[in-house]
Amino acid sequence: QKEVEQNSGPLSVPEGAIASLNCTYSDRGSQSFFWYRQYSGKSPELIMSIYSNGDKEDGRFTAQLNKASQYVSLLIRDSQPSDSATYLCAVNGGSWGKLQFGAGTQVVVTP
């Protein structure tokens, strides 16, 4: 049973539009949540972290967390071709070192 679920995509987004990525998790005790971006053939890089319910904005990125619904999302505003990548959702279930990753959602921004 997967603990962190994401739609695999690809999610096709016109340039300038908003990309909306979703992630659900099974461990109700999870405390911290992360979004990583991974370009093809490259390693992941952290783009957002969120620890409490609500929204967190950083530039064109907004992370949204709803612990009651066990749901975390990432919005990318004004999508650019450089945003084309796979976005990995990661959840820390409270046990040290046990960060669980989803399989990722591939985003393709079309000019």
Next chain:
Amino acid sequence: DGGITQSPKYLFRKEGQNVTLSCEQNLNHDAMYWYRQDPGQGLRLIYYSQIVNDFQKGDIAEGYSVSREKKESFPLTVTSAQKNPTAFYLCASSMAGGAGTGELFFGEGSRLTVL
């Protein structure tokens, strides 16, 4: 510049051979990790270490071994007991303790292919 260096980037191995992947960091992070990534799958944790001379098994430790003799270094050995070792291997580090343990910095990865 601070970062994590993995080597080699590409490695080919014959069946039955052990190989060691190097991981060095100069971020002064206490915690280090090894993940494996297969196509279409998320990252799976192989081993992690909070402190020098101590490490813990992750979800898929069978067929792998590690050491942590120095804070900066966390090499991974893929042994012949690992039945399907072809994968992309990622080393990462983080501050130890608290929420920061989820904020990982990754190396560029090592792509291992078994011939």
